[in-house]
Each structure stands twice: as structure tokens, then as C-alpha cells.
Amino acid sequence: MAADEGKRRGLGRGLAALIGDDAPADKRGQPAATISPNTVPIEFLKANPFQPRRDFTKEDLADLTASVAEKGVIQPIVVRPVSGATNSFEIVAGERRWRAAQAAKLDRVPVVVRDLSDAETLEIAIIENVQRADLNPIEEADGYDRLMEEFSYTQADVSKLIGKSRSHVANTLRLRSLPKKVRGFLAAGDLSAGHARAIMGHDDAVALAKQIIADGLSVREAEALGKKPFKAVKAKKASVSAEKDADTKSLERNIADSLGLAVSIDHKGDTGGKVLINYKTLEQLDEICRRLANGKI
Known part of the structure; x- marks a missing residue:
């Protein structure tokens, strides 16, 4: 019962309410311990241990680490x-920081x-x-399932909590039924949730x-592919790879080295x-867009 009461108190309050100015009260009705902020x-x-995000790569943290080292x-x-x-x-919020x-080898950090x-x-x-948008679709689905x-x-409840439609929650949870290998592609950013739903089942x-x-198919192309028996679909990639000449391969390496x-x-x-x-995070996508805009790719 206590857990249900706690859930009802939290539902719909949002991030600002949970960690913002309206600090929760302790059992005596007094404001909970708060340092606002201290180092x-x-x-x-x-x-x-409740962190739904499991992947913290050096690449993901590189820009943030540089900023933290400076400021x-x-x-x-x-x-x-x-x-x-x-x-x-x-840590409740701010594990990336x-x-x-x-x-960045800091000795102290500010906390609330x-x-x-x-x-x-x-x-x-x-x-x-x-x-x-820090979670990949599988981490998001696992977080909802854990709640x-x-x-x-x-x-x-989950829909109200995160401010997304119930259909979004349901569709995200369905991703957990995909084969382990496909879930791995999703987690790595090789497939989008739209691609995965197109071939689900x-x-x-x-x-x-x-x-x-x-083949770098779009979601619409993936949907069409998912409606066909796979044996009737031609696997084009093998022949394409075999036909790549040395210049094309060299160009691939040069661009890959430039972008990382x-x-x-x-x-x-x-x-x-x-x-x-292929990119895995919004930061990487932003960097691609920035380089395209500046003509540096």
C-alpha cells in the first residue's frame, strides 16, 4: 500500500516537481534534507542502480567532459x-555529469x-x-517495464508520468519481444524503433x-520488406560489397576517419x-549537420 501511495504522489508531477523547488517532506511533515546546492x-x-541507461561510452561523454574540464x-x-x-x-539525476x-579529474561536484x-x-x-533523448529504444522499453x-x-500510469501517449508506451514495450540480435541493433543505433516495428513478428x-x-533502407522500405516472405527478397548487399573498388573503399575510410x-x-x-x-546519439547527428553546414565533411 505504501508503494502505491508513493506512486500516486509521484505520478504526473514531472521532473521539475520531483527534484525542483517543491522538495518532498519527510515522515514528520518537515522538508526533506536539502543542500541547495553544496559541493x-x-x-x-x-x-x-535504477539508472535505465546502460551505455556510457567515451565518445558520448567526450564533449561533456571537455566542457566540465573548462567550466x-x-x-x-x-x-x-x-x-x-x-x-x-x-545519484538520482546527473550520472553523465x-x-x-x-x-575531467575534478575533486568535488555540486549536489542537491x-x-x-x-x-x-x-x-x-x-x-x-x-x-x-539519452535512452536508446530498448533502454526506454526496459525502464517502462521495470516501473x-x-x-x-x-x-x-507510465504514459502520464513521461508525458507521452499510451500508444507510444505500448509500442515501445513491444520492442522487448524482438529477437535478442535485433534488440542489439536497436541498442547500438543501427536500427530505429520504426524499422524494428516494421519487421516485428x-x-x-x-x-x-x-x-x-x-542497404540503408528507409522505414517505409522496411515496412514493404517486412510484408514479403524473406526468401523471395534478393539480398543485394553482398554483390554490392564485392563490386566496391579500391577508390570507393578508400573514400569510405577517409570520411569515417574524419567523422569518427x-x-x-x-x-x-x-x-x-x-x-x-551511422550515428548513435543526437550529439553525433548534430556534429554531422554542423560539418555539412560548414562544408567540412
Whole structure:
């Protein structure tokens, strides 16, 4: 019952309400412990076990680390005390800032301390990442599933919590039924959720996913592909790869080295061709757009 009451209190409040000015009260009705903000030694902080994001690559953190090294951590990290421990805090929101601060070799970081339940901690972690598009579709789906399994949320509850439609929540949760290999493509950013839904339930979903990636198919093309028996579909990529000449391969390597991203060129002679650039994060996409605008690719 207490967990349900805590859930109802948290639902619909949003990230600002949960960690903003309206600090939660403790059992005596007094405001919970709050430092607004203070700095603590970086070793006092520990990772959030409810963090839905599992992948923190050096590439993802590179720009943030450079910013932190130059300007410090501007936005305080939201933490909660670790029960029964002294000088120990669990990160609620801001794990990327904490990791970047470690990489930048900072000794102390600013924090705001909040007294939050496990359910509220998971809520905040999911909301923060979803709002900033920091989660890949599988991490997002697993986060929703965890709210439902561990804290008895319904799909309607999750929809209200994150401010997205119930159909979005339902469609995201369905991604968990994909084969493990296809979920891996999603998590790596090789496939979009739209591509994955197009082949969901297909007997040859893994093979179809590989062809979508290899041929750089659009979601609409993937939908058409998913409606056909896979054996009736020609696997074009093998022949294309075999026909690539040394100049094309060299150009692929040059662009890939410049961007730090995987690049594939499908040149069809006089009829033109296409260039496929694979990115995993919005920051990488922004960098591609910036370079295109400045003519530096």
C-alpha cells in the first residue's frame, strides 16, 4: 500500500516537481534534507542502480567532459543519501555529469540532496533520460517495464508520468519481444524503433534487420520488406560489397576517419548512389549537420 501511495504522489508531477523547488517532506511533515546546492568530494557519490541507461561510452561523454574540464559542473547533480552510510550518496539525476567530472579529474561536484523513494528515483531517471533523448529504444522499453513490474504501474500510469501517449508506451514495450540480435541493433543505433516495428513478428526478423542495415533502407522500405516472405527478397548487399573498388573503399575510410563514425558508400556508376553514415546519439547527428553546414565533411 505504501508503494502505491508513493506512486500516486509521484505520478504526473514531472521532473521539475520531483527534484525542483517543491522538495518532498519527510515522515514528520518537515522538508526533506536539502543542500541547495553544496559541493562534495566526487568519491562520495555512487551510480544509480535504477539508472535505465546502460551505455556510457567515451565518445558520448567526450564533449561533456571537455566542457566540465573548462567550466566545471554547472548544473548540480541530484542525489539521495545512502541509508545507513555516512558521506555516501546515490545519484538520482546527473550520472553523465558525474562520469564526465571523473574523466575531467575534478575533486568535488555540486549536489542537491533529496529524500526520495525507489519509485521516485526510477521515475526521475527515466524522465530525465527520455526528455533528453539519452535512452536508446530498448533502454526506454526496459525502464517502462521495470516501473510496471517493480512498482505496479499501468501503461496509463507510465504514459502520464513521461508525458507521452499510451500508444507510444505500448509500442515501445513491444520492442522487448524482438529477437535478442535485433534488440542489439536497436541498442547500438543501427536500427530505429520504426524499422524494428516494421519487421516485428517476422520469422526472419534477424535476417531482415541485417538487410535493412546493409542497404540503408528507409522505414517505409522496411515496412514493404517486412510484408514479403524473406526468401523471395534478393539480398543485394553482398554483390554490392564485392563490386566496391579500391577508390570507393578508400573514400569510405577517409570520411569515417574524419567523422569518427561508420560510413558506407553504395556507388552505382552513372546512375549515382548513396552514402550511409551511422550515428548513435543526437550529439553525433548534430556534429554531422554542423560539418555539412560548414562544408567540412
